[in-house]
Amino acid sequence: MSNQTEEIKKKSSSLYEIQNKKLKDQVNLKTSFDWTKYETHLNNEIQEERKKFEEIYTKTLPKVQELEIYQGIVTHLSDKTIIVDIGFKAEGAIPINEFRENFNIQVGSKIEVMVVKMDYKGQCILSYEKAKMLRNWQRINEAYEKSEVILGFVAARTKGGLIIEIFDIECFLPGSHINVKPVRDYDTYVGKTMEVKVVKINQKTKNVVVSHKVLIERDIEEQRKEMISKLDKGQVLEGKIKNILPYGAFVDLGGVDALLHITDMSWPHINHPTEIVQLEQELKFVVLGVDKDKNRVQLGLKQLQPHPWNSLDKDLKVGSKVKGKVSVLADYGAFIEIIPGVEALLHISEMSWSTDLSSTQDFVQIGDELEAVILTIDRQERKMSLSVKQLTTDPWINIQEKYPIGSKYIGFVRKFKNFGVFLELEQGIYGIIYTNDLSWVKKIKHPSEFCSINDKLEVIILAIDTQARRLNLGHKQLKENPWKKYENIYYVGSIHNGIISNLFDKGAFVKFTEDQEIEAFAPLRFLEKKDGATLKKGEKTHFKVIEFNKETKKIVVSHTSIYRDKDQKKEQRMRNRKFERSTLGDIAGLAKLKEQIEKEKNK
Secondary structure (H helix, E strand, C coil): CHHHHHHHHHHHHHHHHHHHHHHHHHHHHCCCCCHHHHHHHHHHHHHHHHHHHHHHHHHHCCCCCCCCEEEEEEEEECCCEEEEEEECCEEEEEEHHHHCCCCCCCCCCEEEEEEEEECCCCCEEEEHHHHHHHHHHHHHHHHHHHCCEEEEEEEEEECCEEEEEECCEEEEEEHHHCCCCCCCCCHHHCCCEEEEEEEEEECCCCEEEEECHHHHHHHHHHHHHHHHHCCCCCCEEEEEEEEEECCEEEEECCCCEEEEEHHHCCCCCCCCHHHCCCCCCEEEEEEEEEECCCCEEEEECHHHCCCHHHHCCCCCCCCCEEEEEEEEEECCEEEEEEECCEEEEEEHHHCCCCCCCCCHHHCCCCCCEEEEEEEEEECCCCEEEEECHHHCCCCCCCHHHHCCCCCEEEEEEEEEECCEEEEEEECCEEEEEEHHHCCCCCCCCCHHHCCCCCCEEEEEEEEEECCCCEEEEECHHHCCCCHHHHHHHCCCCCEEEEEEEEEECCEEEEEECCEEEEEEEEEHHHCECCCCCECCCCCEEEEEEEEEECCCCEEEEECHHHHHHHHHHHHHHHHHHHHHHHHHHHHHHHHHHHHHHHHHHHC
16 A cells, blocks of 8 residues: 555656646746746646546555454464454554453464454554454344254353353343243352243343243143144043143143143032042043144043933933922023933023013022923933923913902012012012002102012002013002192192101201191292291291192192291281371372462462
8 A cells, every 4th residue: 555655646746847847848938927827727737636646546445344344364463462454455453452262363363353443544443352242243133033042151140030141142041931830049050051042132232031941842842742643532541630720620641731621520510620620639531622733632521421311210201390409590591400410401481480580590599409390301412401380370371360450469579670669469470560650649769768578568450461471560559649639738828737857958858747648848948947047857847838739749838938928918018008198198288288279369
């Protein structure tokens, strides 16, 4: 590079000499010469020539990129630096302390270095450590992308895991990724080598997370696939109960986990797997199914025992009566266990002749024993259905003759709804009393305000719905409508004795002492007494009816109106008296005035 520089300098000096010679020739030829114009012209030509020489010089510089790795050759060794030639006619110095881990460096050794910086003079700043670090990061990333297995050295333990050195880079191995089983003592791994796999790299923070567990799981999965490939439906194997869950248990078949569902544990119904199996219990199982694509195995335990349907009485047929115990409840019915392992369905529609059963729990509970008749039985499909209501005659036959409209009966309160009360008149015969048919007088928001479950209640038949199999009942109809009588007693303006039965924000309810069944409403502004105080709950006094509505069964009363009306009448009387006096005075004055006018006329 120094030889080329010298050549360029020589060309520049020769250019200057040529220009001077031209100048001398022109001076000799002409006596008058414009020196200013000549200097400007000469400078422009020199600048153009210099640009050409700079382009030539730039092309001779090495094409070296900063922060790239290059293969170099050691050309010189000293106590403090090492000179490395990276080609392109470029050399650089590296401090000797960057080679503290590599003592085999000699003149002529080939090493990889990074060009940290390069100036226009061709001087390079090189680094051996940075090149090594970059190359190691490239190897780490390559191993991550290719999912390669790497051998690392466990340098130390830390909180939550281990520090593993891979390609001179410290990586983190979490404790949960050391083994498939929990590891308590991390110190046993320090100072040893371990195969790991890079599972995560954070390029910003330069953090690397590795795992040893994934390699173990891979081996286990390969062994599992191999074992599952040898399994077949119907095989009987020995296994150990590994884990118990509400829906079943997991069985260890010696490296392969299989599911034993709760429905495959016992022919009789069970509520929890612990009724049949226990942890660490070793049993024989039959393979029910193998999914080799998903590596799943399903086992059975009850299938090793004879099916209970085989021991069912052969004389049982449609119409036979059986006894059983309720084992399972569902929305659509209940399952009745006839013998251990044999269950029959009792549909909700076959529980009662009544159509008012809203849920299975309204008729039976788990553990109840009952008698039923067989509706269907299929020994091949092992299915049976039962009926309880078929044991009795349909009570709705000739219902209009048994319960004619207008007849009176006593029933039992069985159920509440927001709209009314369900009464049982006899088994299978239910009726409904709507809320507005409970009382003539009381305003009932919910039937529970009027009666309680299992109370006896006298009713009258109002209507019969044969299709819905329901009777429409009434209770208030047992008495005459008292509002015809109340119309003549509690007319507007009448005053009655009453007691405050209930007090709330908007007013109070008042019960009349002469009839405790009826209640009137008094707005808050009409509860004010003459002394300014407000009536309280339980206080007795007089009330005036200010509104009566027979259709809506509403009576509005006021205590305040009693004394206010009296005061208004008294004030009116006083006004009338003043008016009368003023009128008589005016008449007397007019008479005197008339007399004076007449006297003046006579004069």
